[in-house]
Amino acid sequence: MKNFMNNLFGKKNRGRTFSFLMVIAVYIFVEVLTHSFRVSRLFTSLLVPTCCYIVLGLSLNLVVGFSGELSLGHAGFMAVGAFSAVVVSGLTSSIIANDIIRLIISIIAGSIISGLFGLIISVPVLKLSGDYLAIVTLAFGQIIKSIINNIYLGYDANGMQFSFVTNTLNLENGKMLLSGPMGATDTAKISNFTSGSILILITLFILYSLINSKYGRAIMAARDNRIAAESIGINVSKTKTLAFVTSAVLAGASGALYALNYSTLQPAKFDFNTSILVLVYVVFGGLGNINGTIIATTILYILPELLRSLQDYRMLIYAIVLIVVMQMTNSSKLKQFVESIRNKFFKKGEKA
């Protein structure tokens, strides 16, 4: 019993327990809220995407925070997962009637295919580092987006049809799954907040299990000191590949969940800006800080949406928030200032 409690609330595992409890608590709170009160449509429309971005943020944190490599193309993995899932869900819609099973199969398919792309991108990961690796991930994201932009895929009674760059599909009474720059149209919306919350929990479980294993230690050791890691027999390339592929799998799952929440989805959604946006979440939450990523993603994703009434000014405010927070967290003068204020208040408190 003591061992069990220690496993949950011991100094080392407190953060992990907090992660799970936080997600479950927020889930219950939101469910109660949406079922007992009339909540705005804006609020409900934000639920699934928030889950997706949390999963994507966690997956990126594995690469940037734990593995120490900058990725500027994570939206690419998300896109691969998203459109793979759209295709799988579309093709199986007549075979599998149950939405939940279809959703699970689509998410798994999206993750696996995205993982394969992760494996491909690890080839340069093995050879490059630092800013050069960052630019390769950026290039990868751009390539993925522009390839999906040119895929035309549909099916009819005669089977599947595919064309590249120009639409030469000739469907008889069939259905388009991917239509080039238009992306996915008329997708069945089968993901919901419950599946999103479960995906977050699964992601957390995978991340924590990995980090608290020999593999997680190797990933972090390779980040802290590559030469020392090799000197104790850690194959740094393999280790970084593991981090990248796992991250790609999770990002793919997040994309799959995202895509199946909208009836239409364009490839342009997964551009450089999306990759950067998620990087911002991860840095704000703190590198290697899982709870930080969850909280920062939730706040930073919802903030601009709440500011919608400010229209044009909302992104300007967002930009200022980014700059100011970075200045504040890195300014020694400001830290001293905050410290002195805190001291003053504490002293006042003591007197009273």
Added chain:
Amino acid sequence: MNPVLEVKNLGIDFGGLTAVNNLNLVVNENEIVGLIGPNGAGKTTVFNMLTKVYQPSRGEIYLDGKSTEKMDTVQVNMAGIARTFQNIRLFGNLSVIDNVKVAMNNHHKYSVADAIFHTGKRNNNEKQITKKAEDLLEIFNLLDKKDIEASSLPYGAQRRLEIARALATDPKVLLLDEPAAGMNPQETDELMQTIRFVRDKFNICVLLIEHDMSLVMNICERIYVLNYGTLLAKGSPDDIKNDPKVIKAYLGD
């Protein structure tokens, strides 16, 4: 006595400049051997060649009679050579115990799936890893600091942790690069005892670079002196102490 580490005619050039040349060196079973020489003599370069951080230009390295020619840094470590670094290279953001645990990865095999699903295989291995790591930390007097970040350890403790980490890879040869640098006399004394202790306990041999002559003369059974990348002298501590060539190299004319 069987030679564990054997180096024959080892040499390396950096862009036309010969850093080490014609080095012959043997470390026998259970021996503690010193590698000394003035600054810039090429001592650390020898370590870097032994661990394949640098690929030697010439010569051969044998570990237990097997050539390491085709091996890289990772494979050399798996074959049985572990080292510490002159400029400490710990995994600064990892806890003290994790620094040691991570060095046991090659001896405790379980798959990623085992890790994710917390299988019995994973749990057993992790238990063994933790036990071994704690034993090692105990030897180096670091057990009470096992959960703090490695980078926040004091300097001397960081050096000890590096040795513990190297030992965790279960080596045949331990290469120590200035293990006593920055330590006070008392710490150095304790370090000497610890080095002897682990040599006997784990039945390994040690090759160490050191500037602290009291340590070298005290602990080493044989000593090699390197100067300008070539071997100047070799022999017992007494031979070396009285060798005029060595005295000249250290003190100048």
Added chain:
Amino acid sequence: MTFLTYLISGLALGSVYAIIALGYTMVYGIAKMLNFAHGDIIMAGGYVAFFAFTKFGLPPVLSIILSIIFCTILGVVIERLAYKPLRQASSLSVLITAIGVSYFLQNSAQIMFGSDTKIFPALLTEGSLKLFNGQLTISYLTIITIVTCIIIMIGLTMFINKTKIGKAMRACAEDKGAAQLMGINVDTTISITFAIGSGLAAIAAVLLCSTYPSLSPTLGSMPGIKAFTAAVFGGIGSIPGALLGGLLLGVIENLTKAYISTQLSDAIVFAVLIIVLLIKPTGLLGKKENVKV
């Protein structure tokens, strides 16, 4: 002959990329930061030139000079306010700040000028040169672009190698601490680097907007990413590398558009970049950094 036409227009596009890439590479070389807001300085330069010419009726040369001055000041102000306090911070904090600055500039432009596309006037020149009995047509703009790039390259190389400030810049790029000990004012040197890079961005803006005459708040994003790619392609930190990377990128982009596919040109350009980095991990002219063990 058509091949030659595509090649030459590719060189012109590449020249613009090269000029922008110079800004990236110089800032990276000295401040060791990826200035993601660089592309948006181009956008600012475009708008200034546009308004100076159309609204205030200034002559083209004055409009361009005004744009250069504005961007130079803008670059220095951004550096002083946003980046300088972060000199000791992690590179990711600086990166996020640069992203913030980029959003700030884009959205300020959108609020001030609207998000609609404006038609950039023919500021420089119209008409073209006809060679080989009219088989080969090169617009004067193309010639001006390429010549401008060559002049900038020569000027900049001389500035870096011959002048005192240039030497200070090279010293800072090598080792900021040592440069400071030698009496070099590192802060001033970094400011000058930003000033030059931003001034060049204004020139690039005029050339770019004259070639593709549409002006919008997100104008700088894609050329920014491409130029950044060009800088890495050539070896980031290297000035000849920026030129080589920019020209190659422009030519590859134009030729793939002409002969393979317009839609896939971006994918192909980035694929070439990945392949080049696989063969030469530090870019075409980049230096390999050795870690001392």
